[in-house]
Amino acid sequence: MNAKTKEPLLQVDELLKTFREGALVIWAVNGISFDVYPGEAVGLVGESGCGKTTAARCILRLTEPTSGHVYFNGADLTNLSRGEMRARRRHLQMVFQDPDTTLNPRFTIRRTLSEPLQLHKLVDDGSLEERLLQTMSRVNLDPEFLGRYPHQLSEGQKQRVGVARAIITEPKFVALDEPTSSLDMSIRIHMIALLQRLQEELGMTYIFISHDLSAVRALCNRVMVMYLGTIIESGPTDEIFDRPLHQYTRALLSAIPIPDPQVRRQRILLKGEPPSLFEVLKGCAFHERCPDVQPDCREVRPILRDTGNGHLVACDRF
Numbered sequence: 214m215n216a217k218t219k220e221p222l223l224q225v226d227e228l229l230k231t232f233r234e235g236a237l238v239i240w241a242v243n244g245i246s247f248d249v250y251p252g253e254a255v256g257l258v259g260e261s262g263c264g265k266t267t268a269a270r271c272i273l274r275l276t277e278p279t280s281g282h283v284y285f286n287g288a289d290l291t292n293l294s295r296g297e298m299r300a301r302r303r304h305l306q307m308v309f310q311d312p313d314t315t316l317n318p319r320f321t322i323r324r325t326l327s328e329p330l331q332l333h334k335l336v337d338d339g340s341l342e343e344r345l346l347q348t349m350s351r352v353n354l355d356p357e358f359l360g361r362y363p364h365q366l367s368e369g370q371k372q373r374v375g376v377a378r379a380i381i382t383e384p385k386f387v388a389l390d391e392p393t394s395s396l397d398m399s400i401r402i403h404m405i406a407l408l409q410r411l412q413e414e415l416g417m418t419y420i421f422i423s424h425d426l427s428a429v430r431a432l433c434n435r436v437m438v439m440y441l442g443t444i445i446e447s448g449p450t451d452e453i454f455d456r457p458l459h460q461y462t463r464a465l466l467s468a469i470p471i472p473d474p475q476v477r478r479q480r481i482l483l484k485g486e487p488p489s490l491f492e493v494l495k496g497c498a499f500h501e502r503c504p505d506v507q508p509d510c511r512e513v514r515p516i517l518r519d520t521g522n523g524h525l526v527a528c529d530r531f
Contacts, residue, residue: 223248225283227282228278229242229279230267231279238491240494249386249420253419254412254418254434256421256437257423258439259439260424272290286304303333303383303384308388308389310394312368316375321362325374327341330381344381348381353403383415387418389421392408446517446525463481464482487501496509496510496514497510497529
């Protein structure tokens with residue numbers, strides 16, 4: 214069954230996050246809206262600082278949004294108390310970019326993986342060991358690592374522990390924040406294969422945040438492109454990669470290396486600088502760098518329009 218014949222698992226509605234620095238306001242996430250359906254793997258891409266990680270943290274309420282709503286299985290997460298939100302956290306997990314900063318160096322891997330199970334009362338003492346061994350097997354880690362500390366593991370092994378911690382509660386939704394960025398190429402390939410297998414085995418629904426566009430194409434069935442806190446294009450993965458519409462998306466994809474030393478891709482080099490995040494954006498966020506800018510682009514903020522096949526673009530030229 215096509216995922217979109219079902220009800221959305223996650224609905225994000227006009228999500229906004231601002232940060233204050235004295236009298237200045239940073240517009241980190243600027244009113245984004247989208248749905249994620251059960252079983253989908255959705256890529257979230259864009260240059261550093263565009264708001265990808267902040268958006269994911271706001272969805273999971275690891276960072277409190279300024280305004281907007283996030284609905285999970287129909288429940289508005291933004292209106293839940295801390296206790297009500299904690300009860301739902303077993304179903305909403307995150308894999309962080311840097312395992313060195315998110316794994317407690319004083320905890321063994323056994324304790325790291327046991328804590329979420331015990332916190333949510335998902336196992337008793339008799340079934341704890343079986344669950345730990347099952348999860349270690351799922352992420353291709355030897356059970357002997359349960360007695361080790363994070364500093365005794367390689368970067369790839371630590372990231373697998375991060376994945377194990379996220380999936381051990383059998384969540385319905387996982388946000389993956391650059392899970393391959395700290396890994397070398399050979400280990401990165403193994404991590405991508407692991408994530409593909411876990412989605413098939415567990416039916417995971419996730420958002421995959423990454424600068425590695427090749428990994429996004431391999432893992433995701435839909436892609437959203439962010440620029441300055443807004444979503445400027447989204448659609449099925451093949452549509453976005455083969456027929457990008459927005460000028461920013463075209464420039465972004467032109468940077469993907471081709472695995473053939475005899476072939477060179479023609480890079481699209483954008484001129485100008487992004488506007489300041491301290492300013493309320495007027496018109497299209499990309500108008501100062503767009504080679505096809507029109508007078509209206511400077512005044513009217515475009516909305517995402519469906520151009521067919523579920524391919525949405527925030528550009529009035531389409």
